[in-house]
Amino acid sequence: xxxxxxxxxxxxxxxxxACTATGNAQSDPLPSWNETAxxxxxxxxxxxxxxxxxxxxxxxxxxxxxxxxxxxLWVEQPMYVQLAFAMARVKQVAxxxxxxxxxxxxxxxxxxxxxxxxxxxxxxxxEMMMATHAxxxxxxxxxxxxxxxxxxxxxxxxxxxxxxIYQPMVxxxxxxxxxxxxxxxxxxGGVEFMRPWGEKVYGIPPEQVIGSSIKTxxxxxxGKPDLMRLPEINFIDDGPGKPVGINQxxxxxxxxxxxxxxxxxxxxxxxxxxxxxxxxLLVHHTDGIREYAYDRHSSFGKLDKALDEANAKGWxxxxxKDDWKRIFAFQQ
Amino acid sequence: xxxxxxxxxxxxxxxxxACTATGNAQSDPLPSWNETAxxxxxxxxxxxxxxxxxxxxxxxxxxxxxxxxxxxLWVEQPMYVQLAFAMARVKQVAxxxxxxxxxxxxxxxxxxxxxxxxxxxxxxxxEMMMATHAxxxxxxxxxxxxxxxxxxxxxxxxxxxxxxIYQPMVxxxxxxxxxxxxxxxxxxGGVEFMRPWGEKVYGIPPEQVIGSSIKTxxxxxxGKPDLMRLPEINFIDDGPGKPVGINQxxxxxxxxxxxxxxxxxxxxxxxxxxxxxxxxLLVHHTDGIREYAYDRHSSFGKLDKALDEANAKGWxxxxxKDDWKRIFAFQQ
Numbered sequence: 001x002x003x004x005x006x007x008x009x010x011x012x013x014x015x016x017x018a019c020t021a022t023g024n025a026q027s028d029p030l031p032s033w034n035e036t037a038x039x040x041x042x043x044x045x046x047x048x049x050x051x052x053x054x055x056x057x058x059x060x061x062x063x064x065x066x067x068x069x070x071x072x073l074w075v076e077q078p079m080y081v082q083l084a085f086a087m088a089r090v091k092q093v094a095x096x097x098x099x100x101x102x103x104x105x106x107x108x109x110x111x112x113x114x115x116x117x118x119x120x121x122x123x124x125x126x127e128m129m130m131a132t133h134a135x136x137x138x139x140x141x142x143x144x145x146x147x148x149x150x151x152x153x154x155x156x157x158x159x160x161x162x163x164x165i166y167q168p169m170v171x172x173x174x175x176x177x178x179x180x181x182x183x184x185x186x187x188x189g190g191v192e193f194m195r196p197w198g199e200k201v202y203g204i205p206p207e208q209v210i211g212s213s214i215k216t217x218x219x220x221x222x223g224k225p226d227l228m229r230l231p232e233i234n235f236i237d238d239g240p241g242k243p244v245g246i247n248q249x250x251x252x253x254x255x256x257x258x259x260x261x262x263x264x265x266x267x268x269x270x271x272x273x274x275x276x277x278x279x280x281l282l283v284h285h286t287d288g289i290r291e292y293a294y295d296r297h298s299s300f301g302k303l304d305k306a307l308d309e310a311n312a313k314g315w316x317x318x319x320x321k322d323d324w325k326r327i328f329a330f331q332q
Numbered sequence: 333x334x335x336x337x338x339x340x341x342x343x344x345x346x347x348x349x350a351c352t353a354t355g356n357a358q359s360d361p362l363p364s365w366n367e368t369a370x371x372x373x374x375x376x377x378x379x380x381x382x383x384x385x386x387x388x389x390x391x392x393x394x395x396x397x398x399x400x401x402x403x404x405l406w407v408e409q410p411m412y413v414q415l416a417f418a419m420a421r422v423k424q425v426a427x428x429x430x431x432x433x434x435x436x437x438x439x440x441x442x443x444x445x446x447x448x449x450x451x452x453x454x455x456x457x458x459e460m461m462m463a464t465h466a467x468x469x470x471x472x473x474x475x476x477x478x479x480x481x482x483x484x485x486x487x488x489x490x491x492x493x494x495x496x497i498y499q500p501m502v503x504x505x506x507x508x509x510x511x512x513x514x515x516x517x518x519x520x521g522g523v524e525f526m527r528p529w530g531e532k533v534y535g536i537p538p539e540q541v542i543g544s545s546i547k548t549x550x551x552x553x554x555g556k557p558d559l560m561r562l563p564e565i566n567f568i569d570d571g572p573g574k575p576v577g578i579n580q581x582x583x584x585x586x587x588x589x590x591x592x593x594x595x596x597x598x599x600x601x602x603x604x605x606x607x608x609x610x611x612x613l614l615v616h617h618t619d620g621i622r623e624y625a626y627d628r629h630s631s632f633g634k635l636d637k638a639l640d641e642a643n644a645k646g647w648x649x650x651x652x653k654d655d656w657k658r659i660f661a662f663q664q
Contacts, residue, residue: 061531061537138579182539191580191583192583195583199393205393206582206583206584207514207539207540207581207582207583207584208539209583213580216576216579216580217572217576218572218573218575218576218598218602220601224605225575225598225601225602225604225605226602226605227575227576227579227602234580240549240550241550243550243557243559244547244548244549244550244559247470247548247559248523248545248548248566249539249581250538250539251523251524251527251538251539251541252538252539266550266557269552269557270550270557270558270559272557273556273557273558
């Protein structure tokens, strides 16, 4: 070990000790949470896994926490943000596709006929995703996403989507990160749709974002090597795909997992099945006034089996109405 | 931003400044490198991307460096270590497979007949990999790998494989890590073969290892959720697959890439094609005494097109014989 490395390690220890002390003693790390059971469960969990000498102590390398995105970190009603993006993109590139005037689900999008879009079923949705998400380089796609997010607004809150994020969950991310956790997004959404803004909005860098993906291909075009996005599904990071994705990307089992729907059930089950201390948490959308109220019968973010299992197994269930002082930073 | 976060950030800045100063002023970060062009190129590159105010300065978030493993970080002759593992595993589980006594490539492995193994071609090798790498949980496989590495030794150096790593490259990894780089392994080898020991041996945690993989499936067996390894290829992280894998796992283009064979060519090309400062480096095996000498005609780690391209484009080529003072830590 060279001196620079030794220096870093020594200072690193000082850093962790100093920050833990500051975090615990001087301020409430979760000010937007009410003093109810979920907040207590989170703080008790973090204290025990970070207290040296505790039987539940977990070294920093093992402090892996995974977060679903849609409905767990940001709004997923009245439709997934990525679906709104795909529909906006259909309208944007429609002039180059005259055939879409008669072809579903594109015709439905252009006519504003959501029933026709829904009637095209899963096949129609996949076709729309491929038509709007493939055919460009990965860097071109990043720019398309960033440009859209710069101007698009949520239809209920009239704010940029990247402000429609749950302030209590942002505080939770920061709290975990300050306590040596590595926080990952594990979402059914497209990995390349989330990466361009995850660091700015959540403090989660691109390499800690796991999601669904389409295939890409290395090509040299006019002497310039690039990665082109192909209209072919590579991986669906949802339901039983979430533990698969976590293992593929991280190679470690999380000790804490956060979700809000049946698509997160297997991630929570797999997290729970590891040995040692564990925290499994579901966000339950119970606030029709400040956000939305939905669960067992929702088209987006259906929470049914996972709610039953959480209740049966004693996982933490957050009622947004009862457990959160505020939902968005813009709601004071 | 809460106080704990502010504290971390402030101390983090102190840490980086302190470590950079220590690393530069007090010690040679690359003591096993001769004072030849490659060492100078590495140090000049690191200085310019880490010097605040330099036109080539790169913020920490963009300091991504990718390393091939076989032949770049550890020995790949007389065969890939993972192939030696697969053959050892064939012998270990052969009692449960009486049919292998007459079936190639298994018969060849059991008889020590490498010609028969080679004659089974790519199809035979894939069959052997699937038979030895699938059918267990991911955690069982980690244990199988770790147990084998605890006792197996390299046939030429008679040391554990995890000691047959190139000391100059280990110093390079540490040097980059000390300067705020995030270092990744990007290998054609199996991701789950490398993860169990990457942190201990190279200081690279599991989530920073990218490699080839087979598919896994989430299953609940006797009430216990687990990930089972299936005999089906998921991803080949070699050649044009390397930039694809880097984009899939990291989502950022590296600014420095290190390889030793034609399988690394596209990773280096893609790295080189980004804007801003870049370092592309090839390890050339030129030392038949202290290690091995091979390039254009080798079965493992063939270096032909990439060597031509490196010479044509002025990438850094390390001659192990001329540029490294020592190759292994055990060679003083």
